[in-house]
Amino acid sequence: MAEIPILDIQGVGKTYILNDSRIEALRDANLTVRKGEFICLIGASGCGKSTLLRIVAGFEAPTAGQALMWGKPIAGPAPDRGMVFQDYGLFPWLTVRENIGFGPASRGRPKAEVRDTVERFIALIGLARFADAHPHQLSGGMKQRVAIARVLANDAEVVLMDEPFGALDAMTRERLQDELLELWQRTGLTVLFVTHSIEEAIFLSDRVVVMEPGPGRIASAHPVELPRPRDVASPEFNLVRRELGARLHSHHGKKAA
Numbered sequence: 001m002a003e004i005p006i007l008d009i010q011g012v013g014k015t016y017i018l019n020d021s022r023i024e025a026l027r028d029a030n031l032t033v034r035k036g037e038f039i040c041l042i043g044a045s046g047c048g049k050s051t052l053l054r055i056v057a058g059f060e061a062p063t064a065g066q067a068l069m070w071g072k073p074i075a076g077p078a079p080d081r082g083m084v085f086q087d088y089g090l091f092p093w094l095t096v097r098e099n100i101g102f103g104p105a106s107r108g109r110p111k112a113e114v115r116d117t118v119e120r121f122i123a124l125i126g127l128a129r130f131a132d133a134h135p136h137q138l139s140g141g142m143k144q145r146v147a148i149a150r151v152l153a154n155d156a157e158v159v160l161m162d163e164p165f166g167a168l169d170a171m172t173r174e175r176l177q178d179e180l181l182e183l184w185q186r187t188g189l190t191v192l193f194v195t196h197s198i199e200e201a202i203f204l205s206d207r208v209v210v211m212e213p214g215p216g217r218i219a220s221a222h223p224v225e226l227p228r229p230r231d232v233a234s235p236e237f238n239l240v241r242r243e244l245g246a247r248l249h250s251h252h253g254k255k256a257a
């Protein structure tokens, strides 16, 4: 019997009604994701990337098809799927320790267990010295680590990231990409990551999913078989970048990254 995928997007469609007009944000999307896979979604603005992420998060219900996690329909948000927002979404009035412990504590986990979980994840992200700091005292990289630790402390198996590095300078972005990959490799998380950058998609992912607008849909999926850690300056990387770039441009005739 075939292994059940952690995520199974089956013929998913989403039509929004806006002022009496219908916007088909997503049509017949099909995608299966294996546990531990790192998937990047890429495509022109409006092709439904965020919509697909929000459906997996359970923030939106599909209007056609279904999204399954471990074979069960996703019925709403749940701790096993965590969204990391571009601004990291940390509570500014709570310390690092309190931010990480918030999820398990509010789910009624015993105090001692919450304390153990928090300390484990603070050690994992290397922020012991900043455990009592507030978010405004942290760098962007540290905030990202706390945001991911918060999702992990909630027993998340899937992390959803919507252009988390879109607003950052190139150097910070490269550092955060390395940190994210390191955490991903250490934890065995499954990641769905939206980006507009071909280079970022190839650097990070096991598979790049190309989407197209009008209506939004999945056009193709491309396994990236380059060994890790990847070197963006290598001829092999450049070859994949050229092939994927040509593919993207042929889909929507626009520059994508």
Ligand SMILES: Nc1ncnc2c1ncn2[C@@H]1O[C@H](COP(=O)(O)OP(=O)(O)OP(=O)(O)O)[C@@H](O)[C@H]1O
Residues within 6 Å of the ligand: 016, 017, 018, 023, 024, 025, 043, 044, 045, 046, 047, 048, 049, 050, 051, 052, 216
């Ligand atoms: N809540 C909503 N109500 C109405 N229309 C919406 C809503 N959310 C998204 N849309 C529309 O659905 C389409 C897909 O939007 P979505 O945000 O998923 O695209 P995207 O690929 O993430 O775009 P971008 O790269 O610009 O973030 C767009 O035309 C958008 O205007």
